[in-house]
Structures are given as C-alpha cells and as structure tokens.
Amino acid sequence: MSQTTLDKAPGTRGTPGGDADKRRWWVLVIISIAQLMVVLDATIVTVALPDAQADLGMSDANKQWVVTAYALAFGALLLLGGRIADFWGRKKAFVTGMIGFALASALGGAAQNEIMLFGSRALQGVFAALLAPAALAMLTVTFTEAKERAKAFAVYGGISAGGAAIGLLLGGVLTEYASWRWCLLVNVPIAILAIVAAMPIMRESRAHGDTRYDIPGAVTVTLGLAALVYGFTRAAEESWTDSLTVAMLVIGVALLVVFTYIESRTNHALLPLRIVADRNRGGALLVMLLVGAAFIGSTLFMIYYMRIVLGYGAVKAGAGALGITAGVLVTAGASAALLPKIGPRIPLFVGSLLAAGGTFWLTFITVERQYVTHMLPGMVLIGLGLGLVFTSVSSTALIGIGEHDAGAASASINAVQQVGGALGTALLNSVATSATDSFIADKKASLGAQLADPAVQQKLFFDSQLDGYTTAFAWAAAIMVVGAILAAVLVNAGKDALPSEGAVHMG
Numbered sequence: 001m002s003q004t005t006l007d008k009a010p011g012t013r014g015t016p017g018g019d020a021d022k023r024r025w026w027v028l029v030i031i032s033i034a035q036l037m038v039v040l041d042a043t044i045v046t047v048a049l050p051d052a053q054a055d056l057g058m059s060d061a062n063k064q065w066v067v068t069a070y071a072l073a074f075g076a077l078l079l080l081g082g083r084i085a086d087f088w089g090r091k092k093a094f095v096t097g098m099i100g101f102a103l104a105s106a107l108g109g110a111a112q113n114e115i116m117l118f119g120s121r122a123l124q125g126v127f128a129a130l131l132a133p134a135a136l137a138m139l140t141v142t143f144t145e146a147k148e149r150a151k152a153f154a155v156y157g158g159i160s161a162g163g164a165a166i167g168l169l170l171g172g173v174l175t176e177y178a179s180w181r182w183c184l185l186v187n188v189p190i191a192i193l194a195i196v197a198a199m200p201i202m203r204e205s206r207a208h209g210d211t212r213y214d215i216p217g218a219v220t221v222t223l224g225l226a227a228l229v230y231g232f233t234r235a236a237e238e239s240w241t242d243s244l245t246v247a248m249l250v251i252g253v254a255l256l257v258v259f260t261y262i263e264s265r266t267n268h269a270l271l272p273l274r275i276v277a278d279r280n281r282g283g284a285l286l287v288m289l290l291v292g293a294a295f296i297g298s299t300l301f302m303i304y305y306m307r308i309v310l311g312y313g314a315v316k317a318g319a320g321a322l323g324i325t326a327g328v329l330v331t332a333g334a335s336a337a338l339l340p341k342i343g344p345r346i347p348l349f350v351g352s353l354l355a356a357g358g359t360f361w362l363t364f365i366t367v368e369r370q371y372v373t374h375m376l377p378g379m380v381l382i383g384l385g386l387g388l389v390f391t392s393v394s395s396t397a398l399i400g401i402g403e404h405d406a407g408a409a410s411a412s413i414n415a416v417q418q419v420g421g422a423l424g425t426a427l428l429n430s431v432a433t434s435a436t437d438s439f440i441a442d443k444k445a446s447l448g449a450q451l452a453d454p455a456v457q458q459k460l461f462f463d464s465q466l467d468g469y470t471t472a473f474a475w476a477a478a479i480m481v482v483g484a485i486l487a488a489v490l491v492n493a494g495k496d497a498l499p500s501e502g503a504v505h506m507g
Contacts (some may be wrong), residue, residue: 004200005067007223008329008364009480011025011236011385017214023201024142024143024148025041026201027138027139027201028143028155028156029197029203030141030194030197030198030201030202030345031135031138031139031156032155032156032159032444033193033194034094034097034098034131034132035132035135035156035159035163035195035390036126036159036163036166036188037190037191038101038132038135039107039162039163039164039167039185040163040164040167040170040191040416041070041105041124041128041167042067042071042074042163042164042177042421043164043165043167043168043171043299044167044168044170044174045066045067045121045166045169045171045180045183045184045379046067046088046166046167046168046171046182046299046300047064047171047172047175047303047307047312047314047317047318048171048174048175048180048183049063049067049304050303050304050307050308050425051175051179051180051301051314052066052117052180054484055180056111056113056114056117056504057113057114057235058114058255059237059238060429060432060433060436060502061233061236061237061430061433061493062114062118062233062237063189063429064233064300064425064426064429065119065121065144065229065233065420066117066121066422067121067296067300067422067425068230068422068423068425068426069118069119069121069122069125069230070121070122070125070128070221071123071296071418071419071421072122072125072126072226072229072418072419072422072423073122073123073125073128073129073419073480074124074125074126074128074129074132074223074417075125075128075129075225075414075415075416075417075418075419075422076129076218076221076222076225076415076418077125077129077130077218077222077320077415077422078132078133078411078415078418079093079094079218079270079271079408079411079412079415080213080214080215080217080218080270080278081097081130081131081132082133082137082408082411083213083270084164085128085130085137086137086206086207086242086301087206087207087213087415089204089205089206090134090137090138090141090204090205090206091134091138091202091203091204091205092204093130093131094131094132094135094198094202095139095195095198095199096127096130096136096194097127097128097130097131097132098127098131098191098194098198098343099132099188099191099195099197100123100125100126100127100130100131101124101128101131101191102187102188102191102192102195104120104121104123104124104126105120105124105184105185105187105188105191106184106185107120107123107385108120108121108181108184108187109117109181109182109184109185110125110181111181111284111439112299113471115377119486120184127267128347132362132413132414132474133186134491136156137205138173138202139152139153139156140400140415141205141281141454159187159311159431161163161218161424162418163457164178165321165322165324165325166209166324168303168318168319168321169322169471170186170203170316170318171183171317171318171330172313172314172315172316172317172318172319173312173314173315173318174186175314175315176313176314177315178274178360180471186401190235193378195424200351203322204491213267213268214262214263214268214269216262217259217262217266217269217271218257218260218270220255220259221255222255222257222259223254223255223271224251224252224253224256224259225252225256225419225422225423226252226254227248227249227251227255227275227424228252228253228256228423228426228488229251229292229422229423230248231246231247231249231252231431232249232423232426232427232429232430233426233429235303235430235434236429236430236433236434240377240434241432251381256284258417259300259383260273268407270389270420271408271415275401275408275412278400279402280344280396280398280399280489280490280492280493281398281399281400281409281490282401283391283396283486283489283490283491284344284348284397284487284488285393285397285412285413285416286418286483286486286490287352287389287391287393287483287484287486287487288389288390288413288416288420288495289416289419289420289421289503290352290479290480290483290486291351291352291355291386291389291420291479291480291483292383292416292417292420292421292424292484293420293423293424293427293479294355294356294359294424294428294475294476294477294479294480294483295355295359295382295386295423295424295476295480296420296421296424296425297421297427297428297429297476297477298359298362298404298423298424298428298472298473299321300425300429301428301432301468301469301472301473302320302321302362302379303321304374304465304500305375305465305466305469306321306363306375307506308465309365309367309370309462309465309466309468309469320371320375322381323375323376323379323383324380324382324383324386325381326380327358327379327380327381327383327384327385327386327387328383328384328387329382329383329387330383330384330387330409331351331385331386331387331388332384332387332388332390332391333395334387334390335347335387335391335392336352338390339392339395339495340495343493343494343495344392344393344395344396344491344493345359345377345487345491345492346393346489347388347389347392347491348388348392348393348396348484348487349484349488350385350387350388351384351386351388351389351392352480352481352483352484352487353385353480353481353484354381354382354385354388354481355384355385355386355389355480356375356477356478356480356481356484357381357477358378358379358380358381358382358383358384358385359378359382359473359476359477359480360378360470360473360474361377361378361381361473362374362469362470362473362496363470363473363477364377364470365466365469365470367463367466368464369461380470385420385480389483393413394413396491397410397412397413398410404419405488420433424437424476424479428472428476429472431471431472431475432468432469432471432472433445433468434449435467435468435471436465436467437467438462439467439468440464443460443463443464444460447460456488458471465500
C-alpha cells in the first residue's frame with residue numbers, strides 16, 4: 001500500500017489556535033470553493049440551456065451535449081484524475097485543475113457555435129476530474145485530527161449535497177439578469193481568487209509506491225461511453241435502425257467489454273473489478289447508475305417544460321426545481337439514522353420506487369399552468385426517493401472494502417453517478433426527440449390545410465413538446481423501477497455489515 005508524505009509547514013499542521021491552525025481552515029475555504037464550482041457546473045447550465053440553444057441554433061437532438069459532454073468527461077476520467085493527483089502532487093493537480101477549469105469556462109462563455117460550446121464543456125469535465133479528487137485528497141491530508149476532519153468533511157459534504165440546487169438558482173439568476181454565457185464565465189473570477197489564495201497556503205503532498213497509470217483503461221472507457229452517447233444522439237437525428245446509430249452502439253458496447261478485460265488483467269486498474277464484483281456493492285452501484293441516469297436525464301425536460309410550455313423565466317424555473325431538494329433533505333437525514341437499524345435493501349428499494357412514482361406523476365403534465373398540482377408533488381416524491389437511494393448507496397458501496405480500496409470505491413459512486421447522468425440524458429433526449437417528431441408527422445397528416453392557421457401551429461408545437469417530455473418521463477420511471485428490482489434482488493447486506501462512515505461524494 002502506498003504511503004503519503006506531507007511537508008510539515010504552516011497551512012497543514014500545527015498547534016490548535018496557532019497560525020497554522022487558522023491557515024488550515026483557510027484551506028477548507030479554498031477547497032469548498034473548488035468543490036462548489038465543480039458541483040454547480042453539473043446543473044448551472046440546465047436552466048440556461050433553452051437560451052443557449054436559441055442563441056447558437058442547436059438542434060433538439062444535439063442540445064443534450066451541453067450536459068453530457070461535461071458529465072461524460074468528468075465521470076469517465078474521475079478515477080484516473082484521482083491517481084494523477086496522488087502521484088503527481090495534490091497541490092499541483094489542484095492548481096492545474098483550477099486553471100484548466102477556468103480557461104475552459106472562458107472558452108464556453110465565448111462560444112460562437114455549438115461545437116465550441118460542447119468542446120468547452122468536455123474540457124471542463126476533464127479538468128473537474130483532476131480538480132475534484134485533488135481537493136478531496138488535500139482535505140484528507142490537511143485535517144489529520146479526527147474531530148477537525150469530521151467538521152471539514154461535514155462542510156464538504158454539505159456543499160456537495162446543496163450545490164446542485166444552488167446551481168439551478170444561480171443559473172436562473174445569471175441567465176435572466178445577465179446572459180446564459182455568465183453561467184460559464186462566472187467561474188473565471190472565482191477560480192482566479194482561489195488560485196491566488198491557494199498558492200501560499202496549500203502545501204504539496206503526494207503518494208509513493210506503484211505510480212503507474214491505467215491509460216488503456218481510461219481511453220477505452222471514455223471512447224466506449226462517448227460512442228454510446230453519440231449513438232443515442234444519432235438515433236434522435238435519424239432512427240434507431242440507422243446503420244451509423246447501430247454501429248456506434250455496437251462499438252460502444254465492444255469498447256466497454258474491452259475495458260472490462262483490461263481491468264481484469266492489469267495490476268494498476270483504473271477500477272479494480274473486485275470493487276464491483278461484490279454482490280452488495282455492485283448492486284448498489286447499478287441502482288445508482290439507473291436511478292441517477294433516469295433522474296438527471298429527466299431533469300432536462302422538467303426545466304424545458306417550465307421554461308418553454310409554462311413560460312417561466314429562468315429564475316422561476318430554477319426555483320421551481322427546488323421541490324426535489326426539499327424532498328432530499330427530508331429523507332437523507334432520516335435514512336442515515338434508519339440504515340443502522342434495517343440495513344440498505346429496503347431504503348434502496350423504496351427510494352427507487354418513490355422516485356419512479358414521482359417521475360411517473362410528471363407524465364400527466366398539461367399545457368395549462370398547473371405547477372402546484374402537476375409538477376411540485378412529483379418533484380417532492382422524486383426528492384424523497386433520491387434521499388433514500390443516495391444515502392444508502394454511499395454506505396453500501398463501502399461494505400467489506402479494504403483500506404487500500406476505500407478511495408476507489410468512494411470515487412466509483414461519483415463516477416457512476418456522472419456516467420449514468422450522461423447516458424441517461426442522451427438516451428432520454430433521443431426518446432423525447434423521436435416522440436416529438438413522430439407526433440408532429442402524424443398530426444400534420446391529419447390536419448392538412450388547418451396548418452395554415454397560426455393558432456393551430458402553436459397548439460401543435462406545445463402538444464408535440466408535451467408528448468416528447470411525457471414519453472421521456474415514462475421511460476425514466478421504468479428505468480427507476482428496474483433499479484428498484486435490482487435493489488431487491490442483489491442487495492442482501494444486513495444492518496451490521498454497514499460501515500460507520502459513508503463515502504464522500506465529489507459532485
């Protein structure tokens with residue numbers, strides 16, 4: 001097992017109450033800013049997406065790349081980023097990640113076309129995959145005393161949990177009162193301040209031992225996932241039977257099979273298969289993959305429904321999604337107390353079903369302004385379910401894990417969540433776009449000359465959008481039900497098997 005070295009200098013260790021102690025807490029502030037940036041950027045552009053789509057002329061099939069490019073790069077490279085931070089130097093990785101993230105954000109804010117925006121979002125994900133694990137590792141080596149570390153991780157975890165909600169609100173405010181571009185540009189001044197503050201305070205640390213990187217694994221998993229996302233996008237543009245669609249989906253699956261083979265043969269695997277081979281841990285990660293994919297993918301259509309169909313401004317739409325956050329806050333704390341008493345299977349099963357029920361509720365949305373009766377109850381139910389699922393997965397993923405695999409197991413939760421979000425967004429966007437196009441084609445054939453009437457055209461537009469959204473919600477609910485079934489079948493750990501501390505999420 002590798003050993004970690006850390007310079008004994010101010011800002012890392014010292015007597016309580018002294019200058020070093022104060023600097024240590026400033027390190028927490030800097031790390032918290034970095035973590036907030038990473039978490040925010042998973043959601044901050046969602047509310048702004050209708051404006052960006054109109055400004056850059058993105059198609060309905062391609063708009064999802066604004067979300068998936070970030071999540072895909074982040075999730076696929078997160079485990080590699082953690083190893084780079086450990087072996088290259090955590091401070092060096094932190095600062096490099098922050099600089100790269102700021103530059104990518106500036107590039108996205110200045111985007112003149114959709115390709116430039118998609119590329120900048122992918123670059124953000126690449127540097128987030130370096131920044132997030134470096135920040136977490138810096139937090140671990142900076143706070144070595146148990147009580148202080150508990151406080152530091154409480155702050156870190158709170159930011160991770162609340163960052164998504166803050167992102168929706170901030171994205172709404174920036175879009176409505178400035179421009180959608182500021183949802184990206186806002187990272188630049190924040191990053192500059194964090195870098196200037198970090199340089200004199202943070203001290204370098206790194207791990208020694210086997211410092212080899214699993215580059216073949218990182219390349220194959222990234223290309224495999226990208227091929228799947230492109231295949232889903234192509235299906236929306238053409239059809240599911242299109243030759244290129246089928247080819248990309250087959251290539252994606254084949255590359256993921258190759259990735260699995262590589263991980264089974266290498267001694268320095270990106271994701272050691274023993275981590276996912278365990279019944280409970282593998283089952284919990286599958287539930288996270290499915291529920292996360294369905295939830296993150298359907299969030300896009302919740303926002304589009306409020307902004308396009310209900311006509312909400314960006315701020316109101318961002319605030320409208322807070323019903324989910326409210327539900328999470330209710331059950332996340334309750335499930336933490338419940339898990340030691342009943343184990344993870346029931347919370348995972350019930351949580352997945354609650355989220356599925358809330359998502360299915362959204363299939364009954366209409367063109368009328370009925371947020372309170374049609375949207376809010378579904379969102380609260382989704383949040384209640386997610387609070388149970390995410391808390392249970394965090395604990396279950398560490399059951400029986402050795403100390404040398406604890407970091408990889410914890411990071412795998414975040415990686416699976418990001419990858420699931422990318423795949424779910426691409427799949428559900430393809431399903432919704434196909435449903436919308438089919439609805440329009442069918443109605444045009446029956447309406448005939450009536451299509452000349454502007455009122456008929458407007459009604460056709462809103463009805464077709466609703467058909468796409470509700471189809472996506474139905475698919476998402478079905479995916480969550482599959483997650484519930486897997487939780488019931490695979491997860492059988494008792495209450496005594498749970499670790500005393502859960503995994504730490506990185507966004």
